[in-house]
Amino acid sequence: MGFFNKKKKKTWVVPQGQEPTEMDKKILYWQSKGREVPRRGLILTPGQIDGVRKSGVINTGILDTVAKEIKAGMSTNDIDKIVADYTLSHGAKSACLGYNGFPKYSCVSINEEVCHGIPDDDIILEEGDIVNVDVTTIYNGFFADASRMFIIGKTTPEREKLVRVAKECLEVGIQAAQPYCFVGDIGNAIQEHAHKNGYSVVRDLCGHGVGLKFHEDPEVTHYGRKGTGMLLVPGMVFTIEPMINEGTYKVFIDEDNGWTVVTEDEKDSAQWEHTFVMTENGVEILTY
Numbered sequence: 001m002g003f004f005n006k007k008k009k010k011t012w013v014v015p016q017g018q019e020p021t022e023m024d025k026k027i028l029y030w031q032s033k034g035r036e037v038p039r040r041g042l043i044l045t046p047g048q049i050d051g052v053r054k055s056g057v058i059n060t061g062i063l064d065t066v067a068k069e070i071k072a073g074m075s076t077n078d079i080d081k082i083v084a085d086y087t088l089s090h091g092a093k094s095a096c097l098g099y100n101g102f103p104k105y106s107c108v109s110i111n112e113e114v115c116h117g118i119p120d121d122d123i124i125l126e127e128g129d130i131v132n133v134d135v136t137t138i139y140n141g142f143f144a145d146a147s148r149m150f151i152i153g154k155t156t157p158e159r160e161k162l163v164r165v166a167k168e169c170l171e172v173g174i175q176a177a178q179p180y181c182f183v184g185d186i187g188n189a190i191q192e193h194a195h196k197n198g199y200s201v202v203r204d205l206c207g208h209g210v211g212l213k214f215h216e217d218p219e220v221t222h223y224g225r226k227g228t229g230m231l232l233v234p235g236m237v238f239t240i241e242p243m244i245n246e247g248t249y250k251v252f253i254d255e256d257n258g259w260t261v262v263t264e265d266e267k268d269s270a271q272w273e274h275t276f277v278m279t280e281n282g283v284e285i286l287t288y
């Protein structure tokens with residue numbers, strides 16, 4: 001058997017007659033080494049980035065309002081109503097509503113639920129629960145995606161630690177996200193921090209390009225080897241959203257609703273998410 005001479009598709013092209021910029025040169029270098037590089041469409045203009053930033057301001061306002069109001073005894077659908085009211089009264093839309101048939105404005109996932117929990121009048125928040133609220137806002141056509149954890153009243157030290165370490169995992173991912181790094185550099189940093197604390201990293205779901213669409217390249221894995229995955233260059237907009245599990249990294253989808261992702265061993269899970277733009281000096285958070 002011979003080897004197929006597999007040619008990687010060249011995704012980065014300098015337009016005919018144009019001098020390559022410094023950025024072009026760096027991207028062409030990595031492309032020539034066979035690394036995965038973006039296509040031009042993944043690099044947003046300053047005007048587009050500003051559009052995502054404005055959407056991010058509304059997204060942050062939504063999660064700040066949830067933070068003020070969330071408490072024991074509320075249903076997860078009460079949370080969704082807060083999200084819906086704020087979204088609509090600010091002239092925005094929810095990217096979740098109607099997405100592949102998703103029926104609500106937000107995802108609300110409790111304890112062993114990893115993500116994509118469907119808000120429900122019958123799911124009541126209890127003292128000690130750890131709750132992820134994930135909101136994706138569309139404003140003027142621009143998408144901003146973020147989620148936070150909320151602790152209902154007082155919880156156990158174990159749950160407190162899981163929520164804290166999951167947040168630290170996002171933070172170490174942010175530190176690793178430098179211009180001209182690779183997605184795998186971020187994933188590797190997150191994975192190390194999770195493992196050091198005795199936790200696992202969900203592999204079946206990842207962060208993603210965002211801004212002009214809900215889900216776009218690159219695929220931002222929260223595990224992996226340095227130097228693998230797509231090259232990240234200034235102007236790219238994407239999420240980092242590590243899902244950190246107390247037990248196994250394995251998850252399944254609740255058959256009853258086809259959406260809610262749950263840990264296989266039903267141990268707890270926590271997640272934090274922001275939308276970022278890569279700049280010449282690291283990432284800027286667009287969902288603050």
Ligand code: MF3
Pocket residue numbers: 095096097099100102106107116134135136145241273
């Ligand atoms: N906001 C989620 C993410 O971080 C996606 C939710 S899709 C939905 O990518 F349909 F469940 F809302």
Ligand code: CO
Pocket residue numbers: 145207208239241273
């Ligand atoms: Co996301």
Ligand code: CO
Pocket residue numbers: 134135136145146147273
């Ligand atoms: Co999200």
